[in-house]
Amino acid sequence: MEFSIYDFSSFTAWIDSSLRASMSPGWAVAVEMILIGIAILIFYAIVGLFLVYAERKVCALMQNRLGPNRVGPGGVFQTIADLVKLLFVELVPIKNADRVLFNLAPFIVIVASFMAIGAIPFAKGLQAIDLNIGVFYLMAISSMGVIGVLLAGWASNNKYSLIGAMRSGAQIVSYELSVGLALVTMVVLAGTMQLSEIIEGQRWGWFIFKGHIPAVIAFVIYIIAGTAETNRGPFDLAEAESELTAGYHTEYSGIKFAFFFLAEYMNMFIVAAIAATVFFGGWMPFHVYGWDGFNAVMDFIPPFVWFLAKTFGVVFLMMWLKWTFPRLRIDQLLTLEWKYLLPINIFNLLLMAFLVLTGLHW
Amino acid sequence: MEEEVKAPVPEQEEYVINMGPQHPSTHGVLRLVVSLRGEIVRNVEPHIGYIHRGIEKMCESIAYPQIIHLTDRMDYLSAHINNEAVCLTVEKALGIEVSDRVKVIRTILSELTRIQSHQLFWATFGMDLGGLTCFFYGLRDREMVLDIFEETCGGRMIVSYNCPGGLMNDIHPNFQKRTKEFIKYFRETLPEYDRLLTGNVIFQERLKNIGTVTREQAIAWGLTGPVGRASGFSCDVRKHNPYSAYDRVTFNEILYNEGDSFHRYKVRMDEMWESMNIIEQLIDNIPEGSYAEKMKPVIKLPEGEYFQSVETARGELGVYIVSDGNKNPYRVKFRSPNFVHLAPLNLMSKGAKIADLVAINGSLDLIIPDIDR
Numbered sequence: 018m019e020f021s022i023y024d025f026s027s028f029t030a031w032i033d034s035s036l037r038a039s040m041s042p043g044w045a046v047a048v049e050m051i052l053i054g055i056a057i058l059i060f061y062a063i064v065g066l067f068l069v070y071a072e073r074k075v076c077a078l079m080q081n082r083l084g085p086n087r088v089g090p091g092g093v094f095q096t097i098a099d100l101v102k103l104l105f106v107e108l109v110p111i112k113n114a115d116r117v118l119f120n121l122a123p124f125i126v127i128v129a130s131f132m133a134i135g136a137i138p139f140a141k142g143l144q145a146i147d148l149n150i151g152v153f154y155l156m157a158i159s160s161m162g163v164i165g166v167l168l169a170g171w172a173s174n175n176k177y178s179l180i181g182a183m184r185s186g187a188q189i190v191s192y193e194l195s196v197g198l199a200l201v202t203m204v205v206l207a208g209t210m211q212l213s214e215i216i217e218g219q220r221w222g223w224f225i226f227k228g229h230i231p232a233v234i235a236f237v238i239y240i241i242a243g244t245a246e247t248n249r250g251p252f253d254l255a256e257a258e259s260e261l262t263a264g265y266h267t268e269y270s271g272i273k274f275a276f277f278f279l280a281e282y283m284n285m286f287i288v289a290a291i292a293a294t295v296f297f298g299g300w301m302p303f304h305v306y307g308w309d310g311f312n313a314v315m316d317f318i319p320p321f322v323w324f325l326a327k328t329f330g331v332v333f334l335m336m337w338l339k340w341t342f343p344r345l346r347i348d349q350l351l352t353l354e355w356k357y358l359l360p361i362n363i364f365n366l367l368l369m370a371f372l373v374l375t376g377l378h379w
Numbered sequence: 380m381e382e383e384v385k386a387p388v389p390e391q392e393e394y395v396i397n398m399g400p401q402h403p404s405t406h407g408v409l410r411l412v413v414s415l416r417g418e419i420v421r422n423v424e425p426h427i428g429y430i431h432r433g434i435e436k437m438c439e440s441i442a443y444p445q446i447i448h449l450t451d452r453m454d455y456l457s458a459h460i461n462n463e464a465v466c467l468t469v470e471k472a473l474g475i476e477v478s479d480r481v482k483v484i485r486t487i488l489s490e491l492t493r494i495q496s497h498q499l500f501w502a503t504f505g506m507d508l509g510g511l512t513c514f515f516y517g518l519r520d521r522e523m524v525l526d527i528f529e530e531t532c533g534g535r536m537i538v539s540y541n542c543p544g545g546l547m548n549d550i551h552p553n554f555q556k557r558t559k560e561f562i563k564y565f566r567e568t569l570p571e572y573d574r575l576l577t578g579n580v581i582f583q584e585r586l587k588n589i590g591t592v593t594r595e596q597a598i599a600w601g602l603t604g605p606v607g608r609a610s611g612f613s614c615d616v617r618k619h620n621p622y623s624a625y626d627r628v629t630f631n632e633i634l635y636n637e638g639d640s641f642h643r644y645k646v647r648m649d650e651m652w653e654s655m656n657i658i659e660q661l662i663d664n665i666p667e668g669s670y671a672e673k674m675k676p677v678i679k680l681p682e683g684e685y686f687q688s689v690e691t692a693r694g695e696l697g698v699y700i701v702s703d704g705n706k707n708p709y710r711v712k713f714r715s716p717n718f719v720h721l722a723p724l725n726l727m728s729k730g731a732k733i734a735d736l737v738a739i740n741g742s743l744d745l746i747i748p749d750i751d752r
Binding site: 076079080081082176177184251253254257258259260261340341342343344345346347349 | 396403404505506509510512515516575576581582733734
């Protein structure tokens with residue numbers, strides 16, 4: 018077996034063939050599923066902890082502070098210490114709460130974000146499942162989290178939580194449209210919904226360059242709507258600590274709260290990863306047609322480094338938004354979506370279709 | 380027969396939530412019983428008294444110089460101005476004229492107090508609206524003012540620097556230097572506040588035409604300070620009834636006619652510039668003289684009623700003392716601006732959204748201990 022950090026497909030093929038050699042195909046698939054599950058779980062935990070740490074440091078940078086700096090060098094173990102603390106915190110039982118739904122809600126939220134990770138291509142050949150409707154799948158899965166948020170608000174038996182959940186419902190249902198249409202605009206350009214093919218199509222130029230103006234508009238809309246969909250930044254109405262204390266997760270404590278917290282960060286990662294894949298070429302290095310020497314240098318940087326760099330670039334952008342802007346009001350939030358983003362988006366989709374039909378795209 | 384007061388029964392389809400006493404946006408222990416219909420506020424009923432300490436009653440059993448230390452705890456962000464109000468009333472009753480040095484120092488410190496109070500307002504107001512970054516910027520700059528207080532007064536927030544007849548002690552040798560440094564620094568930093576918050580589209584849209592009070596309503600409800608002046612009610616005590624050294628400085632009274640939350644915010648932002656102007660006019664010419672007049676060990680006010688009002692960072696604070704000739708006052712009444720400003724909250728926020736209620740509450744800049752006293 019030859020192992021290369023530039024192409025994981027031979028590595029995964031080797032695992033597959035050696036498993037199939039020692040057991041029946043059904044068992045081999047089952048073992049592979051478990052391996053993938055464990056790998057995603059570990060990745061999930063590491064990225065979640067890293068994002069929490071990154072958010073603290075970025076927010077400290079914006080706010081003229083140092084951020085965590087006591088536990089470990091530069092405070093890197095602070096989030097781990099917090100996680101340990103959260104594990105030991107008492108799970109406060111809520112009187113008159115709907116027990117089943119109350120306990121179910123954090124799992125729905127976290128499972129939704131967990132499932133989305135499976136379809137994200139981290140590097141060449143490093144993708145759990147390459148669906149031919151990848152973009153569609155991601156959109157469908159990422160909107161499932163709202164069910165957990167609604168359940169949390171409803172089952173908590175807390176008035177603030179209910180308002181937060183209702184806001185979240187209205188918000189996600191609205192902004193789901195913009196996310197979808199922005200991605201559809203790019204699908205029109207790519208001509209496919211399969212994520213591996215979308216990335217392959219960006220070998221000679223990322224879509225944000227290829228698609229000219231419509232792609233840039235789609236990216237801006239996607240970032241706005243994506244921030245709204247993750248309940249973050251200027252759109253954190255569902256939590257709105259100065260209005261609703263903590264919104265839908267007011268009543269949650271300990272590890273259940275940690276689930277909501279982690280899911281929020283992972284959703285941000287997923288939104289950024291989709292943006293990186295669809296607009297910035299995913300793991301595809303930056304190539305310029307004809308510059309062979311330059312392309313070779315770019316190819317030298319491993320694909321997963323490209324992917325993570327792009328993703329965290331978008332994540333940084335979202336954090337920047339969050340720590341700069343004040344929060345919108347609920348009616349302004351809906352006005353922004355239905356009166357501005359949606360018409361622009363539909364027009365943008367037509368523009369992109371026109372561009373592709375006439376072959377004006379690059 | 381006392382009639383039992385019953386709380387109004389909410390209408391059907393109204394959703395009643397208790398905002399407070401512990402709530403992040405009520406800035407203390409204010410409790411607002413809010414009736415909602417969806418997101419829309421139908422009725423707001425403030426419940427106060429969670430931090431009632433009986434300051435007015437306590438004043439009746441202590442001597443005049445001791446009252447000063449209680450007034451710090453009313454509007455703790457205008458502590459120095461509250462102290463000054465009591466001192467001015469006592470001095471007025473005794474017919475004492477304090478030296479120019481005292482007057483000038485009191486004025487400078489009052490304006491520094493106003494600046495740090497508005498800085499904290501800016502910081503917390505941004506936080507109420509969801510922009511957490513302002514909080515750290517505001518507190519960073521406020522620290523410089525508090526350091527000046529610490530050097531001269533000994534206290535940072537609860538200063539208790541005044542006493543009837545003058546000041547507790549003379550200013551620190553560094554006072555002038557550090558104040559000038561601060562003014563120079565803050566003149567460069569204040570535009571940063573505007574860049575971060577004032578010009579922001581979301582911020583302006585959140586506040587414009589929210590919680591509007593007309594000039595007539597402002598006068599009828601007795602709204603003073605930045606809240607009254609945003610509605611076009613010229614009510615600056617420093618201008619209309621100058622005390623201390625305000626008659627020898629030139630400054631503008633900030634007036635806007637819109638009366639909405641955004642202009643209440645604007646008044647405070649502009650007032651910081653004016654306060655810096657006032658300090659700059661005075662800081663280089665602090666006259667020589669004694670820092671306190673010689674007073675009798677036991678101060679007894681002649682029988683009668685005395686009143687003096689001052690302009691705190693939030694509005695007009697009136698101190699009303701009734702004396703029966705003893706060493707304790709017979710009755711003390713504080714006309715605190717925050718209590719008055721809380722009253723029209725229902726009027727302002729009816730029909731607004733929950734988020735607007737928070738914005739209006741923030742723009743009134745309420746200090747709860749000053750409401751309850």
